Amino acid sequence: MREPFGARLATAMAATGPLCVGIDPHPALLDAWGLPDDAAGLERFSRTVVEAAAEHAAALKPQVALFEAHGAAGLAVLERVLRDAADAGVLSIADAKRGDIGSTMAAYARAWLADDSPLAADAVTLSPYLGFESLRPALDLAxxxxxxxxxxxxxxxxxxxxxxHVGGTRSVAGSVLDAVARENATSAPHDDAAASSHVGAGTAHGVSCAHRDEIVTSPGPTPLGSCGVVIGATVGEALHRLKIDLEPLGGPILAPGYGAQGAGAEDLAAVFEHVRPAVLANSSRGILAHGPDVTALRDAIRASTDELRAHLS
Structure with a gap:
């Protein structure tokens, strides 16, 4: 069986640092790279990012909508990009933000998480705002x-x-985080047999992780599982105002907003003070602006990785 995503992410973050590179082929970025806004330009752009990020980023996050905008040809490009990422050994997170009910949600789950799907990624983003349990087909298939x-x-x-933010200290966001914590807790191990890996390995604050059936565990009371959350890198004020405690979460935190969107590594360290080793920081435009030169992209990825290691480890 495939090792659970949480364990694979922990290994990747230990090896390369906590950076996720977004693949966001906006028309303006394609133009800045001297590429046409068509499937051919989309493919050249996206596969160049994979080439630059391989062995230097923990994960890649293609923005699905920007591929869908090109129709069937764009989705075919996305299939090839996901294969490239797998061949290069870099994790992929399909930023699809899917959320629906019943058989429709089950179909979305098969599209992004089934072994026999050409669009299968290592992980997918989901929207819980039809009710967290509406995501059950995807959670179970993952x-x-x-x-x-x-x-x-x-x-x-x-x-x-x-x-x-509705509900104040009993906010909707807080209820989603509670549901994710419960989801990870249901995968908690009941034995001590494990092989250890580390998030932030080799650092004083690295979280020691062990693969046990469905999860990666840390020395604390909270397991680090394969069900993560998306929390913006600039929401520190809201976390305090809504009195949200992230420590019981038990899963990775995908944090968009690092780089061009205004959050620095220091901000991430402050916002996620008590759960820093669980944070996977996403940068899109801040990295992609250095293209189309592969070496320049790779240098930008390395610089971001070094900065994030220094502040989140």
């Missing part, structure tokens, strides 16, 4: 296939507060 999920919880876009 566990079955050793893949992961990242559930939208507390995002940095201004519109998100109208839903996520």
């Amino acid at each position: 566990r079955e296939t050793g893949r992961g999920t990242f559930v939208l919880a507390l995002t940095s876009n201004p519109e998100g507060a109208a839903v996520q």
